Amino acid sequence: MRIAIDMDEVLADPISKFIKLYNRDYGLPLDTILDPGNEIYHHVPAHVNTKWFEYINEKGFFRDLPVIEGSIEALKKLQENNEIYIVSAATEFRNSLEDKMDWLQEHFPFISWQNIVFCGNKIIKADVLIDDRIKNFADFDGRKLLFTSSHNMLITNYERVDNWEQVLQKLL
Amino acid sequence: MRIAIDMDEVLADPISKFIKLYNRDYGLPLDTILDPGNEIYHHVPAHVNTKWFEYINEKGFFRDLPVIEGSIEALKKLQENNEIYIVSAATEFRNSLEDKMDWLQEHFPFISWQNIVFCGNKIIKADVLIDDRIKNFADFDGRKLLFTSSHNMLITNYERVDNWEQVLQKLL
Numbered sequence: 001m002r003i004a005i006d007m008d009e010v011l012a013d014p015i016s017k018f019i020k021l022y023n024r025d026y027g028l029p030l031d032t033i034l035d036p037g038n039e040i041y042h043h044v045p046a047h048v049n050t051k052w053f054e055y056i057n058e059k060g061f062f063r064d065l066p067v068i069e070g071s072i073e074a075l076k077k078l079q080e081n082n083e084i085y086i087v088s089a090a091t092e093f094r095n096s097l098e099d100k101m102d103w104l105q106e107h108f109p110f111i112s113w114q115n116i117v118f119c120g121n122k123i124i125k126a127d128v129l130i131d132d133r134i135k136n137f138a139d140f141d142g143r144k145l146l147f148t149s150s151h152n153m154l155i156t157n158y159e160r161v162d163n164w165e166q167v168l169q170k171l172l
Numbered sequence: 173m174r175i176a177i178d179m180d181e182v183l184a185d186p187i188s189k190f191i192k193l194y195n196r197d198y199g200l201p202l203d204t205i206l207d208p209g210n211e212i213y214h215h216v217p218a219h220v221n222t223k224w225f226e227y228i229n230e231k232g233f234f235r236d237l238p239v240i241e242g243s244i245e246a247l248k249k250l251q252e253n254n255e256i257y258i259v260s261a262a263t264e265f266r267n268s269l270e271d272k273m274d275w276l277q278e279h280f281p282f283i284s285w286q287n288i289v290f291c292g293n294k295i296i297k298a299d300v301l302i303d304d305r306i307k308n309f310a311d312f313d314g315r316k317l318l319f320t321s322s323h324n325m326l327i328t329n330y331e332r333v334d335n336w337e338q339v340l341q342k343l344l
Contacts, residue, residue: 002295085295091285097269113263113292120286123174123257125297125313141297 003078003171004117004126006136007088007100009149011075011108012065014056015040021055022048034150062099067107070164076110077168085126086111089136090118130167134158145170175250175343176289176298178308179260179272181321183247183280184237186228187212193227194220206322234271239279242336247280249340257298258283261308262290302339306330317342 008014018040022028026048034043041049055061078084086104090096097118104111117124122131127142132149137158145167146158161167180186190212194200198220206215213221227233250256258276262268269290276283289296294303299314304321309330317339318330333339 004295085293091273091288091290094270094273097273097290098266101263101266101269113266115292116263117289117291117295118263118269119289119291120284121257123176123289123297125295125311139297 001081001128001171002083002085002126003128003130004085004087004122004124005075006129006131006133006147007086007090007104008065009068009132010130010147011068011071011086012062012103013068014062014065015150017061017065018052018055022051025051036150036153039151057093057095059095060099062093062096063103065103068164072107074164074168075108078171079110082171083115084111085115085117085124087117087119087122087124087126087129089120089122089133091120128171130161173253173300173343174255174257174298175300175302176257176259176294176296177247178301178303178305178319179258179262179276180237181240181304182302182319183240183243183258184234184275185240186234186237187322189233189237190224190227194223197223208322208325211323229265229267231267232271234265234268235275237275240336244279246336246340248282250343251282254343255287256283257287257289257296259289259291259294259296259298259301261292261294261305263292300343302333 019028019030019032022044023030028044032043040052075084088100090100104116122136129140129142130145130147132147132152134155137144144158146152146160148160148162191200191202191204194216195202200216204215212224247256260272262272276288294308300317301312301314302317302319304319304324306327309316316330318324318332320332320334
């Protein structure tokens with residue numbers, strides 16, 4: 001089985017990085033938790049609510065993101081009997097490409113370059129796609145697993161996984 | 173119709189860059205033409221025949237490659253009635269990623285980031301794939317157009333296009 005896996009908010013955690021940067025620059029509390037349905041820009045003052053787009057375009061933004069809990073072990077297990085592909089909508093952010101390669105090399109060295117896809121639209125052929133953005137499911141034929149993140153918590157019409165333990169329960 | 177198009181030796185010309193670098197460093201004649209079936213490393217002295225791998229990993233290698241004749245106009249025409257995707261096996265060369273983005277932005281600014289795929293294995297869903305490497309056809313379900321390059325000239329069992337004029341004749 002071929003399993004395609006998104007990066008941001010599935011393997012890597014950009015939200016905590018946004019909060020750190022907004023904390024540094026505008027005092028957003030470090031313990032900010034995004035409300036269901038919300039993006040980071042819903043939680044910051046209006047006059048800086050597009051600042052996240054500057055942060056995300058900076059070199060280094062994606063290089064030191066925390067790893068989502070349980071993802072490394074889960075991918076190792078899934079890889080025993082499946083083809084694992086990382087599929088990230090990275091071409092939107094030219095400066096993210098090297099950072100994402102280096103981050104994957106550091107935390108997921110068992111994923112080869114052959115199995116990494118940096119794209120825009122996810123025009124991929126796979127049996128399963130694990131993603132936190134339903135726009136990436138629009139053109140996907142296989143099984144869709146919506147990985148829970150604050151912004152998608154109000155969406156109900158998809159098979160949902162809250163964490164990597166649940167992914168393993170469903171796919172192993 | 174969705175048409176996926178490889179970069180190297182289809183839109184961009186790395187061979188002439190290899191020849192220039194081998195000329196600069198080892199005197200390879202600038203008018204070297206690769207024999208049918210040959211790669212660049214078949215045309216250089218044995219003691220430097222892996223040097224191409226160093227060149228290709230250098231920052232900047234992919235940034236100033238010549239554009240393959242007719243490709244810009246052809247993609248513009250094809251884009252009028254088709255979805256055009258650029259699909260390049262770029263993750264093999266970490267240092268190529270930014271260069272390839274910048275090169276596309278310079279020469280093919282009408283291709284949006286949504287339509288760029290940098291990958292290893294080409295696990296894409298498309299109706300047509302134009303590529304010079306038959307390994308990329310192995311797992312592809314659609315129509316395969318082998319874009320002529322020296323190294324593939326002895327391969328006979330694929331539909332072949334010698335240039336962008338022929339691509340347009342076949343696809344328009």
